[in-house]
Amino acid sequence: MRLSRYFLPALRETPSEAQIVSHQLMLRAGMIKQNGAGIYTWLPLGLRVLQKIEAIVREEQERAGAVELLMPTIQQAELWRESGRYEAYGKEMLRIVDRHEREMLFGPTNEELITDVFRSFVKSYKQLPLNLYHIQWKFRDEIRPRFGVMRGREFLMKDAYSFDLTPDAARQAYYRMFCAYLNTFSRMGLKAVPMRADTGPIGGDLSHEFIILADTGESAVFCDRELVDMAPPGLDLDFQSDLKPEFDRRTALYAATEEMHDPARFEREVPEERRLAARGIEVGHIFYFGTKYSAPMKAHVTGPDGKDAPVEMGSYGVGVSRLAAAIIEASHDERGIIWPAAVAPFSAAVVSLRPDDASVSTVCESVYGALLKAGVDVLYDDTPERPGAKFSTLELAGIPTLVVVGPKGVKAGVVEVRDRATGAVVEMSAEAAIQKLVGTIGG
Amino acid sequence: MRLSRYFLPALRETPSEAQIVSHQLMLRAGMIKQNGAGIYTWLPLGLRVLQKIEAIVREEQERAGAVELLMPTIQQAELWRESGRYEAYGKEMLRIVDRHEREMLFGPTNEELITDVFRSFVKSYKQLPLNLYHIQWKFRDEIRPRFGVMRGREFLMKDAYSFDLTPDAARQAYYRMFCAYLNTFSRMGLKAVPMRADTGPIGGDLSHEFIILADTGESAVFCDRELVDMAPPGLDLDFQSDLKPEFDRRTALYAATEEMHDPARFEREVPEERRLAARGIEVGHIFYFGTKYSAPMKAHVTGPDGKDAPVEMGSYGVGVSRLAAAIIEASHDERGIIWPAAVAPFSAAVVSLRPDDASVSTVCESVYGALLKAGVDVLYDDTPERPGAKFSTLELAGIPTLVVVGPKGVKAGVVEVRDRATGAVVEMSAEAAIQKLVGTIGG
Structure with missing residues (x-):
């Protein structure tokens, strides 16, 4: 699912009526x-x-x-x-x-x-x-x-x-x-x-x-x-x-x-x-x-x-x-x-840090396409939001794994894989990220 | 699904309140x-x-x-x-x-x-x-x-x-x-x-x-x-x-x-x-x-x-x-x-004509197991009902294909494949029946 075509109305502030x-x-x-x-x-x-x-x-x-x-x-x-x-x-x-x-x-x-x-x-x-x-x-x-x-x-x-x-x-x-x-x-x-x-x-x-x-x-x-x-x-x-x-x-x-x-x-x-x-x-x-x-x-x-x-x-x-x-x-x-994998709304998200950069979009599309094809329930954040806002929303929503794609990484041939539960951040090639995700959570 | 463990309360007569x-x-x-x-x-x-x-x-x-x-x-x-x-x-x-x-x-x-x-x-x-x-x-x-x-x-x-x-x-x-x-x-x-x-x-x-x-x-x-x-x-x-x-x-x-x-x-x-x-x-x-x-x-x-x-x-x-x-x-x-395939409650049924005959049950179980494994939505009529009653119910319910297994056929190495829509009845080996069903409607 492309976030630009989705409906995910996250709120900035905690509503006062909610006690728990x-x-x-x-x-x-x-x-x-x-x-x-x-x-x-x-x-x-x-x-x-x-x-x-x-x-x-x-x-x-x-x-x-x-x-x-x-x-x-x-x-x-x-x-x-x-x-x-x-x-x-x-x-x-x-x-x-x-x-x-x-x-x-x-x-x-x-x-x-x-x-x-x-x-x-x-x-x-x-x-x-x-x-x-x-x-x-x-x-x-x-x-x-x-x-x-x-x-x-x-x-x-x-x-x-x-x-x-x-x-x-x-x-x-x-x-x-x-x-x-x-x-x-x-x-x-x-x-x-x-x-x-x-x-x-x-x-x-x-x-x-x-x-x-x-x-x-x-x-x-x-x-x-x-x-x-x-x-x-x-x-x-x-x-x-x-x-x-x-x-x-x-x-x-x-x-x-x-x-x-x-x-x-x-x-x-x-x-x-x-x-x-x-x-x-x-x-x-x-x-x-x-x-x-x-x-x-x-x-x-x-x-x-x-x-x-x-x-x-x-x-x-x-x-x-x-x-x-x-x-x-x-x-x-x-x-x-922090969703347990079995009930997470999406198993993973591909996060574009620069949707206006064609080389970033190419990598994003290829990771997103490969994950979809493998049956992974994946969200693709293709919106023009700032990276900080993107991470806050996706962490708030508890998406278990993020594949983060930015211009520096693309030049170096890597993406960042972030684990919501542990906070671990690992750099690897896009292919390795795909394999890792398909191996762990693929359909 | 084994019919003996299912709940399919078919009625013998047409209820008078139903006009269409x-x-x-x-x-x-x-x-x-x-x-x-x-x-x-x-x-x-x-x-x-x-x-x-x-x-x-x-x-x-x-x-x-x-x-x-x-x-x-x-x-x-x-x-x-x-x-x-x-x-x-x-x-x-x-x-x-x-x-x-x-x-x-x-x-x-x-x-x-x-x-x-x-x-x-x-x-x-x-x-x-x-x-x-x-x-x-x-x-x-x-x-x-x-x-x-x-x-x-x-x-x-x-x-x-x-x-x-x-x-x-x-x-x-x-x-x-x-x-x-x-x-x-x-x-x-x-x-x-x-x-x-x-x-x-x-x-x-x-x-x-x-x-x-x-x-x-x-x-x-x-x-x-x-x-x-x-x-x-x-x-x-x-x-x-x-x-x-x-x-x-x-x-x-x-x-x-x-x-x-x-x-x-x-x-x-x-x-x-x-x-x-x-x-x-x-x-x-x-x-x-x-x-x-x-x-x-x-x-x-x-x-x-x-x-x-x-x-x-x-x-x-x-x-x-x-x-x-x-x-x-x-x-x-x-x-x-006569259900169109895409909305049929079961795509096929395996019908045992003699659940008390071990050789018949062996063939039924193997066809049923193979179809389930291939992702076919299959019902297995393993009940002791008379064959005539079984056919009436399954035809009434519109199951598109029946694989009928009886003692004579088992001896001859064949099962009967019946098509609900056309009424066609074809004899073939159990393996051929499985292949035919998986090829047409398999997941």
């Missing part, structure tokens, strides 16, 4: 623009990050055997009356009346709707197990939306719903999502710790939140340090196998959010040097709630014994839009965002 | 499920088609120089008061009040919101031309939603908005989208005819609808037959060049929707044997409306002369979800859907 660093940096880097309380436009740079996060979530859901569909944003109130949640959900539900005076709502979550889809089509245990997910915009009418997309009202969520015949099978479905989540967050460069959690308005017997540690986190968390550095299950995990050992290994150690924290148990079970009291950001939340929705909504399946029973269910959420902010909270410095 | 063939086939093939009047869940098979349509639209927008962002579904009423459309839009606008009694709405279109984004960041002609687009769910509270996703209330639309300094530059932006649309629809296997159209509630001076001809089309259209078979501009079109000749060549011939039809002119300008009176489905609509929104909303830019003026705008819509139905209207037979 991710919100400040997303506004400054031209990733988002507010359109109302807790409602945002994702500007081109922000959308690229959102789409990369979404793609990773999708790949790991598919790997774990979940099947994608897409439910609408607008739901009928009557479905929520069947589960008993229509009145119970409270003011966070955005209620809507259409031109025919029918009661509707903007979905804050989808247990009722997916249960309705399920019961319309599935009648036999032979069609199980089934895990259906979608990635769709939700709305929760928070009383005080704040912190940018971290706690917005309109937000993008991946929510999956599992359906099984027995509680044991449902627990395996839960373990599959548990493992898939660890892999998902790890691929985004995050260390997410699963913590036993309260089930809240979703309900159920078993629930874990996936928490990223960050000083600016919204909630206090307590865990065994060993959990923080435990490796994820890995992309070669066999999701058809029994995943209880993977789950047990990660839940044997102490980890709890504030609501579930038991200080006496914490001190008893965790050696002092391993006790971690920190702040965290919730990026995923999974629930096993059995027949809480299937029983009242009569989503029954026939078992091998010929008997009907309500299906066993769980639900599994990832805050896709929130992740963009959470990653920034976990990875930035005083100059701006 | 695309609606019937989408329900029967398990592509969509209704969740309320004009509101649908896209089941896995339907979503795959939607995503393929979306990807083609996105690629052609990018090729034409448009830049993607993503605006929210919920908008503030106050913006629509600035343009004067809040009251004028009428009952099709879904109006919402939040917990703080703020007036909001579910966006039926985005002229106001994008103008607000634009005026926040762009002040100078140096940042022009600019074309920003998004692909987002919209809501129009139709009084009588019908025909499935053809005229739904919640629908997916691509809408682009162009910003230019002068009317001449804005017309070039219009021509770019005009050409991009012809390429877009052509890639989906459609013949879309641009027709001079009424501007309706969007307003403006110049407008074209892109119409697919189909007997079940909602509106009468009149055009010169030559237009129907005119080749699209092509993917190698230089979008930086003057596109007026491309536009003129396609608008010199008579083409009009019912509202704009002039029978006298039609007979005068078109020789009798080329006069086509038909029915059509609108799949795209483009508008040039100058300063209709930028003037009242004060979206001004400074020109090279240092003077401020409201920016010249156009907007460009593609009905992404409607296209799924429109393609079916244009391409089906008595057995079901």
